[in-house]
Amino acid sequence: MFSLDGDSRSLHIAGGQGGPGGPAHLQGGTGGIGQGPIVNITTSQLIAHNLQATVATDQASQLWNLRASQTASHCPPPSRIFCGRQEILNKMHHFFSDTGIQHTYVLYGLGGAGKTQIALKFIKESLSRFSDIFFIDTSTIATIDTGLKNIAVLKDFGDSPPDGLLWLTSKVEEWLLLFDNADDPSINLNDFIPQCNHGNIIITSRNPGLRVYAGSNASLVSNMEEEDAVALLLKSALQEATSHTEQIAAEIVKSLHYLPLAIVQAGAFISKSRDLDGYLPLYMKHQARLLSEKPAQSHDQYAWTVYTTWQISFDQLTLPAAMFLQHCSFLHYNGISEEIFRYASEYHFYSDGPSEEELEKPLEFLSHFLAPDGEWDSLQFLDATNEVQSYSLISFDAEKKVFSIHPLVHSWSQGTVGNPKRYMSTMGSILGMALSERPQGDIQLASLLLCPHIELAVKRDVEIALVFRAQYTTIFWEGGRYKQAKRLQEEVLEKQRQLLGENHPDTLTTMGNLAVSYSKLGEHRKAKELNILVLEKRKQVLGENHPDTLQTMGNLANSYSDLGEHQKAKELKVIVLEKRKQVLGENHPDTLQTMGNLANSYSYLGEHQKAKELRILVLEKRKQVLGENHSDTLSAMGNLATSYSKLGEHQKAKELNILVLEKQKQVLGENHPDTLSTMGNLASSCSDLGEHQKAKELNILVLENRKQVLGENHPDTLSAMGNLATSYSKLGEHQKAKELNILVLEKQKQVLGENHPDTLSTMGNLASSCSDLGEHQKAKELRILVLEKQKQILGENHPDTLETEKLLGSTSPKQGEPSGTR
Structure with missing residues (x-):
């Protein structure tokens, strides 16, 4: 039987019930098993007297041969709802535009990704480019042989697979051969590719190894673009495109991970139920069932559902x-x-x-x-x-x-x-x-x-x-997943206390690690208290000079630093460093860790030259011991950049921060807290060099990421917020800077306390914002308060104290001087 499609000007010829061994795609015998596939022949004009029926010699079936002005395409048509894939189609059109040599293009990817549909769409768009177009089911050697035999029969060139290959090899024309579903890795497809310098070949396969036939002329067919996926779903679901349906469809295709076959199956279900809004809740509850059921009506000839197409592949795998x-x-x-x-x-x-x-x-x-x-x-x-x-x-x-x-x-x-x-x-x-x-x-x-x-x-x-x-x-x-670490550490600690006891070394290790998590999450007082407890227990259980005891002592020193007790922290770090040198040696990673922490204390106390010299030493040793790209080496590199910045070597600091940032992105990931710290340091370097817009953009990025990774009230998030306020100030957005500084100050008072150095720094920044806005009396009062506290906490000769004194002298400018001199 045949039917005429007026839109595509194609003649669809379907075989009857195929006799055993009848050639696929061309003939249908009487009786037997299996429905004969469709033949699609495209013409420019369908005129009744141009049709001539011929009878195949080896089968008692009808073979339709159409003589017309356009190419004969012995392929099924693409789906009526085909959407998207323009980038791949453009690449194929460009590739096949050259003539005179044999071209091979491979479309590879997961079953259900739409490889065959892209090939058929390309063929429909390129009929005038090719003299003949042949479709071969490449799933088995038997179907390949049948396809090649059919070419021979169609061209009256014999009736065997070698005859079909010989016709293709000898016919120096721009024919196109589509090897579809070449998925079986045990089949050597080279045995069936015409060995000649002419013709054109498209291969669709799940096997990326078949790229060997095409080199770079191949496309991975994967998930659809969201816009195309939405259009495909609405077409297959018979839904009109409105802002509401597009929004719902976007949620559905996202849950289907933009896989075409899954989208078409969903569309078929929705077209039957007519409930677009209700599909997603059903899918979340019955995913396996919905992706396993074959729709009664289909937009193309694909026989399998999403899950069955993968099961077929899975069944071919060996046990391992x-x-x-x-x-x-x-x-x-x-x-x-x-x-x-x-x-x-x-x-x-x-x-x-x-x-x-x-x-x-x-x-x-x-x-x-x-x-x-x-x-x-x-x-x-x-x-x-x-x-x-x-x-x-x-x-x-x-x-x-x-x-x-x-x-x-x-x-x-x-x-x-x-x-x-x-x-x-x-x-x-x-x-x-x-x-x-x-x-x-x-x-x-x-x-x-x-x-x-x-x-x-x-x-x-x-x-x-x-x-x-x-x-x-x-x-x-x-x-850098400190919240998850804390939750799991608390759970493990509870079980260890029950099973092992409070003083077991494993229990104490978890307790010490939990203290570090508290510190990383900005819970510095909690960290300090737990470190003190662990230190006492480890001294009793392991002894004063045991490496684990020294580790806890170092962690306690860091807690002092986090709480702004820098002198106390420095003194304890000096003790830990001496002991670690004796117990572990000068070049042990833990010794180098303490050396780096001591350099940080020098920096906090304004001894920047001393900090720089120690940081250079730590960096050199870490490169030797741990390697150039170890996270601890990168941390040492970032700390050295901070020293450069503190000493006014801003260009040097910027270049080193850029290097560290690139490496940390590769080693730790873009959103790791250490990576974000370096990004913030780079923003500061840009600001120091007058690149305030760039600094602002970086500070915004750091702030957004820190909110997600660390939380809104984490000390590092508040620090990023303060840095952004500084960027606003540098760019003349003084009101914006003031409002943000007020917010940061309130949060830091709650989280860090009124006398923490970071809180005092923000108070000083707020004074600068007031000065910039002409509120000089308010600025003066704030700076007097800051100076008083800094003298008590940091000392009279600390750089921050001296800077506040200098700014206090400029809070009430003389007539004619610009306000806000810093």
Whole structure:
């Protein structure tokens, strides 16, 4: 039977019930099994007398041969609701515009991403470019042979697959061959590609390895742009585009992660229920069911649902590859690295950790990637991951050396296991095992990769060994996730007190780490009290000179600094440094840490030259001991930049801050608190050099990120707020600066106290804002108060005290002088 499509001027010819072995896409036999596929022949004009029916010699079926002025396209049409993908289509049009040589283009990506539809859309837009267009189902060798045989039959050039290949090879024309669904990695597609210098080939595949046939002439087909995804959903749902429907559709496509097949399935469901607004709540509750059901009516000939198309690929995987995908689906879908599994495979059983029997499942999974001698075998791991990649069920970022899983594949894969809690527990243990063996300096693994996985593991209601949960807290802390670290440390500490007792070394370690978290979260008084308690207990349990005792003593000194007690902090840091030199040696990382902390105290006390000299020494030693890109080395580099700034070497400070910032973004991530501190320091350098607009923009960015990462009332957030007020002042926005300084001052009084150096600094900035606005009496009163407190707290010769004295002298300018001289 055939029907005429007036819009596309295409003749759709459908076979009857196909006889056994009937050639696909061209003929339909009588009886037998399987509906014969559609043939689509596009013409410029359909005239009845131009149609001639011929009978195939080897099958008792009809073959329609159309002679017309345009190309014969033996392909199905693209979906009537096709949307977007213009960038890929433009690239293909440009690539195929050149003639005279053979062109091959590969469209690769996850099943359901719309590879075939892009190819068909391109073909529809390019009919005049090609002499003939052939569609070959490349899912099996049998379907490829059938497709090539059909070409031979159609062209009256024999009736075998080699005949079809021979016609393509010998016909020096601009034909186009579409190898669709070339997904089976065991098929060598090169055996079926015409070996000639003419013709054009498009390959669609889930296997990124097929890029070998196209080089750079390939496109990864992944998620749609939001605007196109919204348009696709509304078209498939038969919904009119209004501001309301577009807003609802945007929320739906976001939850579907912009995957075309999922969007079309959702649209089909909505078109039936006619309830766009009600879809998202249903999807959140019944995701697996909605993505598994095939709509009764379809906009194209794609036979599978989202979940069934991935199941087909999954069923082809070997056991190690399938297990890898399933286990990874219980990690976060991004940032999956080989190191997680390699470190876990090196786990040594510790007396306070779980037994071999308790870790039976993790060890069983890891055994698939071990050599016979029990060592980690990267080649076996690579074989498994390459296999999963060949179906685009995972992707690999070669630059970052990490795997990722499409979020929908991630949730689907979880549904393929019978006992999800067992897998959750297994992966929770593997993470703990990896952390136990992770090299101490591998901060990047912690801050950029492991935190999201640990976060998921902590949220799940599964049993994970206490020693592993304690390891998790370290990763949160290193990754700058201080709130999560604090929550988990408090939970671990409570259990350790119950199981191990108040004075057990592990309990004291968690207690000390919790004090550091309090400090990082700006809870400085709480940190100080806990450090004092831990120090007393460690002196009793471990002794005065034990490295852990000295660590707590150093933490207590930092608490004094955080509370503005800089002289007290300095004195204690000097003691810790001397003891660490004796116990650990001059170049031990902990000794260098104390040296850096002492330099900070010199800086706080206005001894900037002394601070600079010590910081140069710390930086050199850290480069030698830890390496150029270690987070502690970068911290030392940033501190040296601060010294340059304090000593007026602003250009030098700016250049060093730029270098540190770039490295910290790579090592720690863009939103790590240390990265944000450097960004704030860079803003200060820009301001010191008169680049006030640039400083303002950076300060706004730092403030926004600190609010998200640390919270609105964290001391560092308040500091960023004060720096932004300074930028407003420098740019002449004095009223804005004053209002912000008032807000910061009120918050700092509550959080830090009235006499904290940072509070006094803000009070001085507020005095400057008043002066800038002509409120000289108010400015004078504030500066008198600041000066009094600074003399008591910082001393008469501290640079901040001297600066306030100088400004106090300029608060009441002589007639004719500009106000606000600083």
